[in-house]
Amino acid sequence: MRLDPWTLWVIVTMVAVLAAVAMNIAWLASPRERSLAYWSLGVLTQVLGLVGILLRGSLPEFWVxxxxxxxxxxSYSLLRIAIRQFAGLPLKWHQMLYAPVLWAVLCSFPAFVESLPARISVFSLLSAALLALGVLDLERVKGHGGIGRWGMRCTLGFTVALHLVRAVLMWGADSVHGAPIISSSAAAWFGLTGMSGLLLASFMLLLMVRERSELQLRRAAQVDELTSLPNRRGFQEQAIAACHAGGVIAVVLLDIDHFKQINDRHGHATGDHVLRIFGQVLHASALGRGAIGRMGGEEFAALLKGLDLATARARAEQFRAAFRDESTRLKPGEAGARLMATVSIGIARARLEPTTCPVTAQTRLDLLLSRADAALYAAKAAGRDRVEAAETEIVERPS
Structure with missing residues (x-):
């Protein structure tokens, strides 16, 4: 069955309406995601433009x-603003006026208005430019990959190419005075293809929002809220990756001395403050150049690569002194005695061969943590506020 151009344009408009409704529902479900609001507004504006095209026979041609x-x-400018909002870029609202104003200036020339090929070519070139700018903005999205971004890039790129091909095909065509675009089957099929691309791009934006939300949740699950350092899970993920890669690895375990007494004597608020200071000093120290994390309670861990035992120990000593000095600046209260928190540190170092086996990498990390814990216990037994280090030999059976 062959569809006439009018029917095709009605289908195009219906597809646009469905996309607008879907994006508005998505925005209402996630009101804090403003990119969905701008995108849905852009699709809605596109619906209004298509309705204007459908009413061409009922309204003065020039105004249509x-x-x-x-x-x-x-509409295309709003879609770009939605992408900029998602990317965290400044929203330059004045840029929305560039293409409409240029179009209005061109429409002031009768020769341009009377030439359908010229109008289609200019419209396609301007549309391609707006969408191409959206693609460039998409490339500036930080820390986000995934299928959604890849699909959005491909969909917008295809739509840009579609507009450019249309501009080239129409550029050399003979001028047609008064030929209604609505009556062209080719134009209607182009509109349907373009609108299908817009519907797909809308789905890709939803996918990008979902992927970013899942990424944020995964990151939140790997971060200790009090110290803003990676938690045990976050540290283990980085440490296992290092054990996979192999090389010289030093695992450092750090435990704040007499932390329970700090809580009992000065209160849990002071104890939390000590933990926050510990995290800040650890992050800023030489130990913080590798993987670091809070293992739980008052125990922390660090992983360093490529260092000899003496250098690893020296970095631990520097941190130990820095934390002790920083803790003396705390003011636990008028009735509280002077506070000076200290830390005991245990280090285990080994040379590892690269491996692709997850079980082997986990076993290596567990062994290094166990040896570092033994060194930490030795530091506690020797009087605390000190560093103990041990070279570790890991013997693995050939797999």
Whole structure:
């Protein structure tokens, strides 16, 4: 069955309406994600532009050419603003006026209005430019990959290419005075293809929002809220990756001395403050150049690569002194005695061969943590506020 152009344009408009409704529902479900709001507004504006094209026979032709196409330009600009919002870029609202104003200026020339090929070519080139800018903004999204971004890039790139091909095909065509675009089957099929791309791009934006939310949740599950350092899970993930890669690895365990007494004597608020200071000093220290994390309670861990035992120990000593000095600046209260927190540190170092076996990597880490814990216990037994280190030999059976 062959569809006439009018039917195709009605289908195009219906697809746009469905996309607008879907994106508005998505925005209402996630009101804090403003990129969905701007995108849904852009799709809605596109619907208004298409309705203007459908009403071409009922409205003065010049005003339809001027305003319907201007609305489509505004729509593409809003889609770009949605991408900039998602990327965390400044929203330059004044840029929305560039394409509509240029179009209005061109429409002031009768020769341009009377030439359908010229109008289609210019419209396609401007649309391609707006969408291409959206693609460039998409490339500036930080810390986000995934299928959604890849799909959005491909979909927008395809739509840009579609507009460019249309501009090239129409550029050399003979001028047609008064030929209604609505009556062209090719134009209607182009509109349907473009609108299908917009629907797919809307889905990709939803996917990008979902992927970023999941990434944020995963990161939140790996971060200790009090110290802002990675938690045990976050540290283990980085440490296992290092054990996979192999090389010289030093695992450092750090435990704040008499932490329970700090809580009992000065209160849990002071204890939390000590933990926060510990995290800040650890992050800023030479130990913080590798993987670090809070293992639980008052125990922390660090992993360093490529250092000899003497250098690893020296870095631990520097941190120990820095934390002790920083803790003396705390003011636990008028009735509280002077506070000076100290830390005991145990280090285990080994040379590892690269491996692709997850079980082997986990076993290596567990062994290094066990040896570092033994060194930490020795530091506690020797009077605390000191560093103990041991070279570790890990013997593995050939797999």
């Amino acid at each position: 050419i001027l305003f319907a196409n201007a609305l489509l330009f505004v």
